[in-house]
Amino acid sequence: MPELPEVETTLRGIRPHLEGRRIARLIVRNPRLRQPIPPEMPERVAGQTIRSLRRRSKYLLIGLEHGSLLVHLGMSGSLRVVTAGSPPRTHDHLDLILSDGGILRFHDPRRFGIFLWISMSPEIALVEHPLLCRLGPEPLENDFTGEHLYRSSRSRRVAVKSFIMDSAVVVGVGNIYASESLFLAGLHPARACNRIDQGGYERLAETIRLVLRASIEQGGTTLRDFVNESGAPGYFAQSLRVYGRAGESCRICGTLIRQQKIGQRSSFHCPHCQPQAIDAGSAAFFDEE
DNA sequence: CGTATCTCCTGCAAGC
DNA sequence: TGCTTGCAGGAGATAC
Incomplete structure (x- = not known):
């Protein structure tokens, strides 16, 4: 069950495989997550370079050239980096295919997770996006006392x-x-x-x-x-x-x-x-x- | 504003 | 063996 440590572990694990890479395409096998994945999302993200990755609460924010990906693992979600050709298993709902051949694969049996493209940069999203703007302090930062x-x-x-x-x-x-x-x-x-x-x-x-x-x-x-x-x-x-x-x-x-x-x-x-x-x-x- | 309840979903375990 | 039922849970939505 992903809580903060699991999301942080995921962030640290996927960061070296994603940062600076270009997104070749996005494959959506099942768009029915907690918030449905809009049909236009693959064309929105294709061709963009991944600029940054960060965590806020249990959300992952992946900064692109235009906008961001907002990802939440819900309670059964996981992200793995797999190589081209590895066959998808049940509940592997999304593949973010990178131009270097790597694949970021989103797996979520209970589909409580979120995988959205938003038009804001990560910095703007932190203070303006409705899912992020009302969050309290990070427990591992200094304003949590x-x-x-x-x-x-x-x-x-x-x-x-x-x-x-x-x-x-x-x-x-x-x-x-x-x-x-x-x-x-x-x-x-x-x-x-x-x-x-x-x-x-x-x-x-x-x-x-x-x-x-x-x-x-x-x-x-x-x-x-x-x-x-x-x-x-x-x-x-x-x-x-x-x-x-x-x-x-x-x-x-x-x-x-x-x-x-x-x-x-x-x-x-x-x-x-x-x-x-x-x-x-x-x-x-x-x-x- | 604070609080309690409902809801999404699937896999597993327990009970019959 | 195979069915039904209950439980697990992040967190937004809703009602009061």
Whole structure:
């Protein structure tokens, strides 16, 4: 399930194969993604040189001479670089064929992904495109702080897990990493976000960064679908402390990990390490230090 | 404005 | 064995 680390892994993997290359043509096998691919898209992008690649939230922005490609992997999407002649498999919906023979292949069984040409440059799209302009800070950049979380949460009362998964608050924290960072910060996922003090949010901002960085280093989390540009899985799944471990023992205290629905999403926590109310400093991660 | 719910889609696992 | 059902989930759209 592509969250920020998986998208970052994909970006780093495909960049050297794309930057500076010319697009020979675009083959659309199935235009029915989350937003349908317009029939004129192949002629719009053919012949253009790829100038830049960047990530914003879980979106990839591929800068062309005229406009950009806006790509989202949804929850089952992946991008691979394959060589000419490699046969497409089921759900290989798009091929971006480069003039050097390489092919960027978009695979997405559940078709929640997005692959669009937009007329704006990446720089303009970041501030003006409706899918990008309302996004919160990047968790691995300097404007994401505990203070930002604290201030943003004062007027709200949703569960803290739903709060950090809100892309207007901070981007890139999906279901897996939300559970993981709350565990390390010692915060119960169902706690009302306005009932966490600034110290709690300082810890949480730190563990969000920690978890995302660690996952990027391991090439992302592969539960079922995710593969990198070469088709290889990520290895962060073996580092997960609570996600998907309901009924198993907490790696810190041995208490059985509990699963509950929060905001329609499965959540995992350790009842001992993440009590409903905690003393400052009782967080699992900070106790390890 | 904040919150909760619905929706898209397919693959897999569980239950009968 | 083969059916049905439920679940997984990013995030926009919608209703209140």
